[in-house]
Amino acid sequence: MGKARIATGVLLVTLVTAAMGYTIASAVLTYQDLGFGAEIDFAYIAQNYMAILDRRPEDAQLIHLIIGSFAAAGLMLSLALSGSALTRFGQTHWQSAREMKANGFFGAPGTGFILGKLGSPRSRAKYICSKVFPHALIVAPTGRGKTTGFVIPNLLTWQGSAVTLDVKGECFEATARHRAAQGDKVYRFAPTDWEGKRTHRYNPLLRIYQLKDPARQQMELQLLATLFLQSDNDRVQGLLKGGIDLFVAAGLLAFQRKRPTLGEIYRIAASGGNKQKEYFARGHEVDNRAAKLIFTRLASTNNDTLTSYVSLLMTSGLDQWQNPAIDDATAVSDFDFRTIRKKPFSVYLVVQPLMVKPLAPLIRLFFSDLLSAMQEKDPGPDEPWPVMIMLDEFNRLGKMPIVVESIETLRTYRGHLAVVTQTIPALDEIYGENTRRALQGNAGVKLYLTPSDEKTVEELSKAVGKTTKTVVTRSQSIGKNPFEGRSQSTRTEESSLLPEDEARRLPLDEIVMVIDAQMPVRAKRIQYFDDRLFKAIHAAQTGELPFPEPGGGGAQGTLPLSVQAMPMTPPASGGHGPETDAVVESARQVPGSQTLGQIDVAPKKTVPVVQAVIAQEQRQMELDFGDQVADAETVGVDDEAQMRSAVGGLDDMEAMLRKGDGEKRVAR
Missing domain, CATH: 3.40.50.300 (P-loop containing nucleotide triphosphate hydrolases)
Structure with a gap:
């Protein structure tokens, strides 16, 4: 209760008791003048107050005493009753309907x-x-x-x-x-919806793909990647940046291929074979400078670190896109959130x-x-x-x-x-x-x-x-x-x-x-x-539920999934073998991509990088297979077999380079 309300209450109680005193004083004065059988005139004191003060001072003192006593009693009573309100603490109450x-x-x-x-x-x-x-x-x-x-x-x-x-x-x-x-x-x-397959489709990358500014596309992909890469494990925090970079570069490459889907990013990031060779080839395929730089840097990164990047991407949720149902459901969009307020x-x-x-x-x-x-x-x-x-x-x-x-x-x-x-x-x-x-x-x-x-x-x-x-x-x-x-x-x-x-x-x-x-x-x-x-x-609802047609939308892009997921091999210097020519031709056939011939196959630019990759892989073979795994777990038999297969691929690549360069030798 506020102080103003308390003061108002005290004043009202005092006035009421003073009025009671006035009533008693009027009765006393009437009985004194006219006897007990007379009718009380409550207006007599108010009408004749000045005359009473001049001619009957003793009666005036009696009136003051009676009214003052009642008023003082009312004041003390009101102060006593308001004492508990002055010590109130919280004033919370449940809201009323009003x-x-x-x-x-x-x-x-x-x-x-x-x-x-x-x-x-x-x-x-x-x-x-x-x-x-x-x-x-x-x-x-x-x-x-x-x-x-x-x-x-x-x-x-x-x-x-x-x-x-x-x-x-x-x-x-x-x-x-x-x-x-x-x-x-x-x-x-x-x-x-595994059984009915009754789903509309939604592509979370479509809005970013339709942006005109490549720099903004890159920034939006980075923001989107942070939604994937979430981990409470402090041991993998250092790998987050690499995983985000891989996601962004794969997304920009998917945009260039005109297949802006998370399924395509999954296939680019998780394609088989040696990761260093793979990302080196992606770096030559992509036109975006930022993506090219990321792929080039990844190609020179330790292979086990690259495997950790990919593993982090997969365990953070990207591996769900290996499922064809989820891939198809996110290939295109049947609705656009940008129009949600229009209709x-x-x-x-x-x-x-x-x-x-x-x-x-x-x-x-x-x-x-x-x-x-x-x-x-x-x-x-x-x-x-x-x-x-x-x-x-x-x-x-x-x-x-x-x-x-x-x-x-x-x-x-x-x-x-x-x-x-x-x-x-x-x-x-x-x-x-x-x-x-x-x-x-x-x-x-x-x-x-x-x-x-x-x-x-x-x-x-x-x-x-x-x-x-x-x-x-x-x-x-x-x-x-x-x-x-x-x-x-x-x-x-x-x-x-x-x-x-x-x-x-x-x-x-x-x-x-x-x-x-x-x-x-x-x-x-x-x-x-x-x-x-x-x-x-x-x-009041009637009719059938508004389910979409079973089966969803058609395939996204112009190439079959087997071709979309196919690993790409780095282009060789000098003359092109059949394998290299096929890869370059496949890249040229991607809708909207630019001709990569002068950039991708320049001998003086590619050979030193490939030599560095081979040297790095051979040095890696000298290390214990379990020491460099990101989570400090022992490398299994399958991992060792994959590494030996990758080294065999490097030997084939070295032979191809020797054939293309004549007497030029690859430093080991």
Whole structure:
């Protein structure tokens, strides 16, 4: 309670008691003059006060004494009663319906995130809709109903485009027909739909490929590569830079071949044979100077280090593109995120629960491409539609810095982001406490559904805030009679509005909302299958689910996969043998590539580099096969056989060089 309100209360109590004193004084004066049977004239003192002061000073003193005594008693009483208010601590309370209305939480469904309801699902109570805050963080352990109580209700009512990470495909089945009936074009991106193969296609590289500036393409590929190369192992941090360089160079080469796909990058990076020879040949094939420099540097790098680069790329998620289904699903794009605000469409990224971790790199690319496309430029007058982004299982996707950065500015681009995680510690493990707090702060609304782990319980209790409670202590001395030895004391102390014990036992049908700069809200969770509004919307859906045609799109590019994955051999100096001529001709046949003859086969430029590669490989043979492996593991029999095969290839290459140069000898 504020000091002004306390002072006002003290003044009012004093005035009331003074008025009571005036009444008593009027009665005393009337009885004194007219006797006990006379009617009391309450206006007599006020009308004749000056005459009483002049002619009856003793009566005036009596009037002053009575009124003053009552006023003093009222003042002391009010000060005593207000003493506890002056020692209040926290003042947090649950928002009332009137406060929520004033704060804009009773908007029409579809204009913001629907968070909960003021009554049970079957009641006609008001829905809580966040119009003021565009983003929300939902903390909900498994089985708390975040899909049925948050994701599906919002998909059934949202007015605009929607992009959803749909684990198990439940959201697509429950809402896709309704969104299609509302005019949305519905896309189901399900690269691991092994049985039905009913998936639309999405190529995360297409936006970068269509950029005109090669330097910007390189930068975008570097940013994209960081989404792949994530490792908590400090032992491999030094290999990250090399892995990123390899990814970028392979991406630029894939662009030159007019096959801008992650599958093509996989084939370039993981093609068999000796890595040094392979990357030397790629360096001659690619036209981009930056990529050429990277491949040339990689060609002179220790072969085991190169193997570590490739291994890191594969274990970070790129090896998923050896699967032809995933390769085909990401070969082309059936939708373009750059047009998502012009005409509403809905995209469901359908992933089975066990595939969330393996496909986490693709999921990170998917949503990062969406956020990047939305923030390329401010929305124009022809882009009126807001975009709802449902990012479920956020704690299982790895680090996504673009989400933390975009949540600060996404509102400007008509984006509404909902991040769903199971626990607070899961976010701390990936992002750290400071970054997690920044994510919470920018979310605006934090929605909690019955937390389970101790840290989340503690975090919720603290976030709700403190209040002041009155504690009454009673004591009685033993052996005293009932009227003696008793005492009672009253004090105020600070207390959590939602203690940890209560937060831990929060009913499963209740939610707690922590809102920036506002009092918290405690309400009921929505259950769309029991709710009057959402049950009717869901039941009104008719027809077949808008599945895409089975089989996906056709092959990307003009060359078969066997040719795309074929290792390339460095060009020889002088005369060209059949093998070299075939490689150069294959490079020339790549659509859009330039003629490489004068650059690729210049004897004076290629021979010293090839000689260095051969010398490096022979020195490598003198080392123990296990000493140079990046993770300090022993090289197996297969690795030794691969190395011997590579050395045999080097001998063949040396013979070819001798044949082309006549008497010129290769230094060993």
